[in-house]
Amino acid sequence: MTRSSATAARLDSASGLVTTRERWPGDTLARVDQADRGNGPCGHCDLGTLAFCDGFARRTVTSLMRVQCTLRFEAHDTLFREGDTGVAVFNVVSGAVKVYKLMPDGRRQITGFFFRGDMFGFCLDGDYAYTAEAVTPLSVCRLPMQRLHELSETAPEVQHRILLRMTAKLAQFHDHVLLLGRKTARERVATFLLALSERARRRGDPASPIPLAMGRVDIADYVGLTVETVSRTMTAFKREGLIDLPSPNHVAIPDTQALRAASDGSA
Amino acid sequence: MTRSSATAARLDSASGLVTTRERWPGDTLARVDQADRGNGPCGHCDLGTLAFCDGFARRTVTSLMRVQCTLRFEAHDTLFREGDTGVAVFNVVSGAVKVYKLMPDGRRQITGFFFRGDMFGFCLDGDYAYTAEAVTPLSVCRLPMQRLHELSETAPEVQHRILLRMTAKLAQFHDHVLLLGRKTARERVATFLLALSERARRRGDPASPIPLAMGRVDIADYVGLTVETVSRTMTAFKREGLIDLPSPNHVAIPDTQALRAASDGSA
DNA sequence: GCTATCAGTTGATCTGTATCAAGTGAACCC
DNA sequence: GGGTTCACTTGATACAGATCAACTGATAGC
Numbered sequence: 001m002t003r004s005s006a007t008a009a010r011l012d013s014a015s016g017l018v019t020t021r022e023r024w025p026g027d028t029l030a031r032v033d034q035a036d037r038g039n040g041p042c043g044h045c046d047l048g049t050l051a052f053c054d055g056f057a058r059r060t061v062t063s064l065m066r067v068q069c070t071l072r073f074e075a076h077d078t079l080f081r082e083g084d085t086g087v088a089v090f091n092v093v094s095g096a097v098k099v100y101k102l103m104p105d106g107r108r109q110i111t112g113f114f115f116r117g118d119m120f121g122f123c124l125d126g127d128y129a130y131t132a133e134a135v136t137p138l139s140v141c142r143l144p145m146q147r148l149h150e151l152s153e154t155a156p157e158v159q160h161r162i163l164l165r166m167t168a169k170l171a172q173f174h175d176h177v178l179l180l181g182r183k184t185a186r187e188r189v190a191t192f193l194l195a196l197s198e199r200a201r202r203r204g205d206p207a208s209p210i211p212l213a214m215g216r217v218d219i220a221d222y223v224g225l226t227v228e229t230v231s232r233t234m235t236a237f238k239r240e241g242l243i244d245l246p247s248p249n250h251v252a253i254p255d256t257q258a259l260r261a262a263s264d265g266s267a
Numbered sequence: 268m269t270r271s272s273a274t275a276a277r278l279d280s281a282s283g284l285v286t287t288r289e290r291w292p293g294d295t296l297a298r299v300d301q302a303d304r305g306n307g308p309c310g311h312c313d314l315g316t317l318a319f320c321d322g323f324a325r326r327t328v329t330s331l332m333r334v335q336c337t338l339r340f341e342a343h344d345t346l347f348r349e350g351d352t353g354v355a356v357f358n359v360v361s362g363a364v365k366v367y368k369l370m371p372d373g374r375r376q377i378t379g380f381f382f383r384g385d386m387f388g389f390c391l392d393g394d395y396a397y398t399a400e401a402v403t404p405l406s407v408c409r410l411p412m413q414r415l416h417e418l419s420e421t422a423p424e425v426q427h428r429i430l431l432r433m434t435a436k437l438a439q440f441h442d443h444v445l446l447l448g449r450k451t452a453r454e455r456v457a458t459f460l461l462a463l464s465e466r467a468r469r470r471g472d473p474a475s476p477i478p479l480a481m482g483r484v485d486i487a488d489y490v491g492l493t494v495e496t497v498s499r500t501m502t503a504f505k506r507e508g509l510i511d512l513p514s515p516n517h518v519a520i521p522d523t524q525a526l527r528a529a530s531d532g533s534a
Numbered sequence: 535g536c537t538a539t540c541a542g543t544t545g546a547t548c549t550g551t552a553t554c555a556a557g558t559g560a561a562c563c564c
Numbered sequence: 565g566g567g568t569t570c571a572c573t574t575g576a577t578a579c580a581g582a583t584c585a586a587c588t589g590a591t592a593g594c
Contacts, residue, residue: 101442101444111440124434129438156426159426159427159430163391163426163433167389171396173444174368174396175396176444181490182374183370215541221448222448224449226581228583229581231542231543482572484572493553494571494572496551498572499551515573
């Protein structure tokens with residue numbers, strides 16, 4: 001069984017731009033960078049149309065700006081832990097996050113990866129049900145749940161957008177439950193790679209030589225296998241010409257249809 | 268691999284109270300019973316505080332009443348199928364529902380069971396991501412998504428309540444993904460039984476001799492095992508005194524702590 | 535340059551659960 | 565009352581993927 005490596009909490013006070021407006025889980029790890037500017041509606045990120053606040057009325061954006069907070073983390077930093085009081089949602093500006101649950105004996109299940117434009121940390125008056133950890137150097141936009149809730153009284157579009165994100169996440173979970181409950185190792189790995197590829201395509205990035213932000217262990221803990229099986233399966237795919245591995249962290253998909261067939265047993 | 272039995276579509280025109288206000292997926296199967304009365308805020312069900320509309324302002328309840336629809340189904344009836352256009356959410360008034368996804372070769376994964384007071388079918392301008400089927404004779408309250416959305420413009424509490432339900436569902440999915448990805452057969456079955464028991468307790472029903480609305484095949488397709496393994500595991504639990512089976516469809520839990528220990532490998 | 539570390543890969547073996555097959559008992563029907 | 569059906573159980577065997585172990589190559593530190 002897979003055991004999680006302990007996450008070392010590291011203090012980073014080297015940044016010249018740190019200002020702390022309030023206390024929140026993980027704040028000792030975060031660097032608040034007020035100098036961030038970009039093409040996001042509120043000017044605090046460069047997410048453009050991927051930004052949570054994109055398309056909102058001017059005054060809604062202004063309200064969000066006031067409570068928003070841009071945080072930076074290094075790979076392996078923990079944003080919050082399972083059981084922490086859930087006070088904020090996060091939008092990934094750059095980098096990748098994994099969220100996972102641990103069992104008493106150390107077995108770990110990663111329940112989601114989040115990339116640029118993704119939102120995570122939904123939690124209404126309760127504790128976070130999982131731990132969130134940076135996979136790569138990370139920049140996130142943090143929105144306090146309480147403020148978001150207050151705001152949505154007057155701006156229903158805010159709540160509606162959250163609803164949209166959650167609906168999409170629910171649909172994703174249905175797929176992932178199918179993967180974990182009924183798919184073979186080959187199907188799992190194929191499905192995972194395809195999902196990454198399709199996500200890239202939807203975002204306008206090249207769909208084929210896709211970068212793998214996460215290591216083999218993380219992939220294994222996500223698709224419910226061991227590292228060894230993930231590794232063997234990817235080697236097998238390479239041997240069969242289903243994928244190419246220019247480097248361990250880059251996967252090329254020469255024939256999407258073939259990989260898709262491998263992802264649901266129709267091949 | 269588990270194969271789903273074909274669901275026989277049955278027409279039931281024997282009811283004297285059928286009135287069809289509009290067309291919707293599965294309407295040929297449903298009986299609309301306008302005569303239902305109860306203690307629910309809108310008078311159309313007896314869910315009491317479990318009702319979706321419980322606690323809403325008078326005029327909100329009135330709006331919901333007008334678009335609400337109470338439907339009845341028999342066991343094995345299909346409410347909607349994966350790929351159908353998602354036009355409504357459902358609240359279970361009585362009985363049980365399972366939702367599942369199928370693979371091309373017939374493998375099936377049940378992604379959720381829904382009981383009295385539960386809400387399912389969330390789907391914002393898209394298709395249902397799964398099929399919903401009655402496990403027992405069923406009564407549901409149907410709410411058109413579009414109307415719900417319109418209503419939430421003026422009544423934010425509606426959207427907020429949906430958000431609450433979805434957040435709870437998301438948390439449940441995290442648990443289920445952990446179960447499917449990392450738990451052993453014993454742990455899966457123990458977790459499943461405990462969840463049913465705790466649900467009953469939360470609802471004020473007796474937590475111990477819990478009725479199993481679903482058959483062994485459905486349990487297997489939910490926890491990602493085969494019928495045989497579920498059956499063997501339950502027999503083993505009985506032999507070890509972890510549970511008792513007064514009938515195949517009733518489970519007594521003499522020692523919750525012991526079963527809990529079995530549910531995460533701490534025993 | 536030498537060593538340590540760490541991610542990934544590959545090989546040999548073991549095992550938990552699936553698969554295949556048959557048996558039991560309750561409910562239903564003619 | 566005898567047969568059919570269907571859900572569940574039990575037994576024997578097979579196998580996919582886990583486990584244990586070793587190897588490779590890249591990166592970092594001194």
